[in-house]
Amino acid sequence: MARPTMLVIAPFAPLPDSGGGIAIYGDLQELTRRGIDVDVICYRSQRTSEELTRLETVCRRLVVVDGPPAWSPQVMFSSVMKRSPLVVARHFSSLMHITIQHQLATENYNVILTEFSFMFQFLFSYSRLSPRPVLAVDHHVVTPKVYEYFSEVERNPALALLRRIETPRLKHYLKRVLLAGDRHLFLGMEDLEYIKTHIDDSLDEEKLCYRPTGLLLDRYPLAEPDEEEPHTIGFFGAFDWEANVDAVSYFVKTIWPRLRQKCPTARFVIAGRSAPGNIRALGTYPGVEFIGAVDDMFAVVKRLAVVVVPLRIGAGTRLKILEAMAWGKPIVTTSVGVEGVEHQNGEDVLVADEPEAFADAVIALLNNPDRRRQLGLAGRRRVEQVYSAQSSVNRLIQAIGF
Template sequence: MDDLLYLVHRIPWPPNKGDKIRSHHILRYLAQHYRVHLGTFIDDPADAAYLPELEGLCASVCARPLPRRRAQLRALSGLLSGEALSVPWYRDRELARWVRATLARQPVARALAFSSAMAQYLPEGGGLTRVVDFVDVDSDKWTQYAPTRRWPMSAIYRREGRRLLAYERQVAQASDASLFVSPAEADTFREQAPEVADRVHALNNGVDAAFFSPDAVAAPGPYADGVRTVVFSGAMDYWPNVDAVIWFADHVLPALRLEHPGVEFCIVGSRPAPEVMALADRPGVTVTGFVDDVRPWIAHATVVIAPLRIARGVQNKVLEAMALARPVVASPQALEGLTAMVGREVIRAEAEPGAFLQAVSGYLRAPDPALGHAARTRVLADYDWARNLAHLGEFLRLHPGGVPGAEPVPEAAHGR
């Protein structure tokens, strides 16, 4: 098999959060077709336990520690250099040295960088086919964060949005193909970087539909008999998720419990931020923290919610709930880029108290099992990892400067 360099900003194992789910499945696909040389960072010391699995899968691995404090100090150098702070955050001399040595010693003709910050390690020219999986338009995410924070963080986030977009455009200009997680995300970047529009493409996420299957979840569930539960799942140290659950608990849950006494709000996810943990003191709220298996918490929920007000890309939490045949009430931001039919496969509600209350309360009053079944059918049709990742091979087989002839996923999302 040919050699390939794969650079990932966070160790792609285990697949326990959004970006790691995508990078993990990409690695498994790559290992079936290439001798993979993996360069990555470990930002959670517990993840070092998974290095043997990576070393068994790859031809070589360089996994560098990324303590948060050290990364923050490196990022501050961007204020002096004029760079986007995200770039020096992931700058490491040892990883750069390993990349240079790997390219010198191995016949590597293809490289895939997962996230724009990892593209800083790729040399230009030399016959190397460069593909960058941006996943999301991260610059736009920082711009969305800015209005939610007070000065000076609001100013720093606006600066990061501007500087990161400039960097993303430079990366795309130097790459043979730039990939994004959905057609909507790809369209957003084309609008902001029209000079590279012909080299911007969508590569849909997938779901392990056999793992996230109602038939694979044991009964009984984790909830008390007869209790109706509204569930949110996700990494609970991630600001958009934190913002979503606090907003729901503040502005929707009190009225919902008046209309439906006894309804419980369950927040499922690792590393809950202090302000999330504080919600557990309120009546009707449970914060689980890390759970060994998220599936029972979702599969036995009465309804799953995704009231995200800040979002980019495709939300794996929504896809996983759909795969488990659960009804999902989600904001337009959480549904952006999905091909789900609104009203038939998911329920869309604006992240506005009255609208979201009406949607969740309406489902609790009149549950519709057909909604969940239709949601799983949509996942099986459009979000199969093997089928979607087959298109990745088309991009990696590019000759420098070439582009595929067709978009690999549907251009339009139903019911957006």
């Protein structure tokens, strides 16, 4: 019997050092382990040849295209002329289009999986062919939903206006994708509900699939309590994602003063790549330590008594929540921060939305090591039961019909 084949189209090289990269890399490794031949076409996204070698070990064939294009007047012009959302225009290139066409002309696939809806733009014409492979989309984020969140907290009037203009365009584009694709994978039940309520309530239910993110659990050792530094809390994540920039700025300026007033010995550690100047500057605040990019995030996280995830803008993989759980760390987050993650407030995570309540929840954990351990171990069990790469790929295979 011939081995099943799949083509994955991604907007970046999916290496396990960012939220989306961790999720996709885990899928590739698990699919390959199960005997499925997976080819990957992706933008180089400034990765070196040495870095890309690691990706070649988890797929049959890797095709890398230079790009994606940088933000530029040409991208803006293309968006206007094609009446497409900016994020879609931002990820278009003629070279990527040609590369995908060539690959589909020379190889037969059972499934084509596009990572993120904006990469489906290369398959609209292909979706009208018959017969053809199953066309699946792993949405990761519901982009108009993200823009609505950003509009609520955006202080720059020009950016707020831009997002209000872009939101209906994104909804229109997303509806086209939903109609053209065969299977659509979403990370949370909230995302599925948003699709039905705000995009199209007449979609075939069989098209819409709930598939939680999966982690390769052998990469996540359980942190030991004796490695913690007293009264030390922290946040980790990539700061090229605006939601993380907003979360950390909000925490330091709004929650941190309340927390320090009640617990003067508390320390806050910020770790993650691509931090802009305003995030690096937070390291000058009393008790705040900015680390930036690190090669081994676990070396930072195991120092922390509590992980905080004060997100106000929702969507995406919530990898920082799942990774902290996998490492056995207690977490205090917001309702937005834990949106899409299966959880029980008070059992495997603490949820607090108001600044004072958030600060109090953190302090209560700092003063109670047994409670910290209880929450951390419960979070680890949650990940083992729901968020392993094996269980996530099981749902993928069920959705696409392998």
